[in-house]
Amino acid sequence: MTTPAHANHDHSHSAGHDHEKCVSEALGTAEQLCVVRGVQLTPIRHQVLELIWDSHKAVKAYELLDRIKPLQNAAKPATIYRALDFLIEQGLIHRVESLNAFVGCSCSGHQHEQLLLICNNCQEVEERSAPEVMQALSQEIKQADFIVHSKAIEIHGICAKCAQTMSGEQG
Amino acid sequence: MTTPAHANHDHSHSAGHDHEKCVSEALGTAEQLCVVRGVQLTPIRHQVLELIWDSHKAVKAYELLDRIKPLQNAAKPATIYRALDFLIEQGLIHRVESLNAFVGCSCSGHQHEQLLLICNNCQEVEERSAPEVMQALSQEIKQADFIVHSKAIEIHGICAKCAQTMSGEQG
DNA sequence: TACCGAATGTTATAATATAACATTCGATTT
């Protein structure tokens, strides 16, 4: 086994949350799905996915590029964007449109369209399936006689954890 | 009165829709709101708003730059981005996150956060207030204990008009 | 007149993303 890609990651998420498990589940699911679908989760694609899963924060493409260079010396923008395209096509990551950034998807294989709660303080992104919202949305779209290709539902603000930390620290 | 900024615009929207009225209402509302709020809808800002309202399509910043140059010879990227920043702050336009583009807001002054239906065929953007969706969304966000700063709800697909046109033409 | 703040002018560059063509490599065919 090689040095894991997350060897020197940011551990801010470690409290109250087994991130090793998040990562191993996400990677395991990704590997299985790719086999089932007959598509290749190549080393580069796997490394990019692993780097994205280093945290629950949205990550920028060029940040991934910097971080993959020690592993893939030849890496160029196209290296990253191609891997990202693949991972998005396979529903393994979300593109966060409002940040031009990317985050792992924990619902791969199930329905992929989720509500994203994006913390402006810690940059972590929480996925929620939000069935009531999706139901109301389907109704609305049907009323508009609109044929859906894709949905992006992105809420920016302050997550519960940060709200607590901030109020605890400053007031 | 000077030559209107939309003098040579794309008339594809003209069928069944009085666009002159859209524009005059939007600009009138913008002017009033800016007076009430004590902010300046300067000539540049007004021109950018007018250019955006040239159609219901999402427009790119550099496209606006090209289109404003005949009117503002000195225009540079900052000219446009500053005007866009102002118009967004004032709720007079929407930034379409998933396109890095901008579209006029017809709900200025009322609640500004709307569902955007973005046609991948004609690029027109329809705003819908979608109260049931917003209600469900508020519930969901409350359950997540998340403090909202802003929302982006963007649906891509094919609008009713295009769906009809396409089926009529090819099938 | 001197000063201030808001808006704009101006130059430069950062950050994000794609196009286009070359190469590699494993699988399949010949």
Next chain:
DNA sequence: AAATCGAATGTTATATTATAACATTCGGTA
């Protein structure tokens, strides 16, 4: 084995989107 093919990657160049930083203008007012 040689020829071929397609998927993935390498490589170079460039397009697109956005901001930083400092200068200037200009109306209001101390």
